[in-house]
Amino acid sequence: MGSVFSKPSRRAFIAGTGAATLMTTGVFGAATRKQSSGKLIDEQSFARLEEIGDGVWAVLSTPVNANGGFETTTLSNAGLIMGDDKVVVYDAFFRPEGAAWLSEHAKKLTGRYPTHVIVSHLHADHCGGLAGFQRGSEGPEIIMTEVTRDLIFETYGKGEPRENEIFGRPPIRLLGPTQILHDESKPVSLDLGGRSISIDPLAGHTPSDLAVHISDADIIFASDLVWEGYFPNYVNAVPSKLVPSVKHLFKNGDNLMVSGHGGIAKAKDLDIYLELLEAIDKGAKEAHALGLTAEEGGAIFISPEATKNWIRFNPQYPTIAYQAWYRELGNNQ
Template sequence: MLKAGIASAVALATLPVTLRGTNAAALSKPVVAESSFARIVEVGDGVFAVVSTPLDSAGNFATPQTLCNGGLVVGDERILSVDGYYQPEGAAWVNEQAKKLFGRPVSDVICTHLHLDHTGGLAGFQDGATGPEIYMTARTWAMMVDQYSSGTAVDGTSFLAPPARLVGPTRVIDDESQSHTLDLGGRSVTILPLGGHTPSDLAILVDDLPITFGGDLAWWGLFPNYVDAVPSKLAGSVETLMSGGSRLMVTGHGGLVSTDDMAPYAELIASIDSAALQARERGWSPEKAGEVYKMPASTADWGFFNPRYPERAVAAWYREWGMATP
């Protein structure tokens, strides 16, 4: 049966960074800034992970200003923020910490995918008439407009209230068939187009240090969200992120982890694929499949932002197969 899980998510959100992941000693890193909703952790020379802590002790999203994990990569000339966070307040806090720590604001933002917890806060990086260059794929922007631009009527007015304050890209990545390089001055990052969590995902590799920002292609300690997933691509993208030697993985949600220790996550993805195949063979609905799904032993203590995520994962496979829900 599906375990409740939310208590595990709460515990994960409040653990010190040194306890996250299985390779705790390797992940012991100094915290350089902290708020009620996130901490900034130095994970390498001039490279920082923003680790969000959105849940309170009751499992409620009490402090969702950043919500997702992200990071800062500091070059001689430019400062990159990986992702735009959930609310402008969260992005503004990250930007202010950059100013305090490095004497200058964020100059570039790369959005790993469309979801609002990674893009909804982009306006917070704006400073009057100036703001950073914002990179995202053309497909990501198109999906953002499609999903988030429609609104509901505001009582007593002729206006609509959309579900988010959308900020579009200033630099569009149109070619997802190859990687791209962004020069920050004295160091660069590789932008790696992948897919699986959504039809269009980006991973960010720091070129001079073994550090990867995986976006929501990588989760640790939490069951992943399949709301817009392309499940047939996810396992391959996870394998790509785990290949190429030992690297520190800054996940989209949950703890930091070494790629050497990510086998349980890959096993979890494989178990979801197997559960979907079994459900199809037995004529089960995604809801039924979610009810009977069991996590692999290696991830049995992982939590859920939403206990219906296994059902959602099976539904994503059904959607890709073009199947009507039984």
């Protein structure tokens, strides 16, 4: 099989970024989630590191503290996967400090610093911390799709300040890919030595999303294609592709799903998440057919009972979801 990756002309690009545009002022519907999913390795105010399989660890971000304040070191979940030859990190958090924390744990747990980092999609809470994996001139290979690379340039490349920012921070170095995935038509296998992972190109949360399935374990890192306990963000969504992508990930109900935000659960136990997505789809299409604006429709959206208390990073997330559908259906004025 020929390589589907390519090396870009520069090892990295540097851009000043504000915080991710998806993270805006909101009211949270629940306290920080604390349930354990595996063997606890470390717990900080911003995240827990848990062993969830043989040579597999999950970082579960805990962005909301008991006082309702925000812990922005990680913001999103992530994964650490050990092979005989390679140590792979899946997603890179919001701040470099989060990546540096995981990098040091990788060294303790596996004897090596991460050799590869897979970036699931463009949002800064999943790629903003990439510089934290660098150790001077040393650092891992960074894998992302060509579409994600281009969207990162487009979204953050100018380094302009962002207003109404509650996740504020000084500009950071945002590193670009050293390996670019061009073909998004099929999964790509990456040999780690003694085990392999399947990198699955999908879409829905954004125009280009990557999930990772470990070959010898029933574990999938799904990033923001799957949310558990948090209302999903649709700011860059292609909603017509989201439910099909989620159903693809859920086809084996015994797979353990590591969400992008929230907890970990088997696919067969995440029906309430699909119910929420389908309720959004139905509500947006009905509102559009009635001639309502996305704002009018989103304002009257009612979450299914089982998800009514899910945390919202932004109280306008239903409206943002409707806006994503309206981009596909055609805007109502």
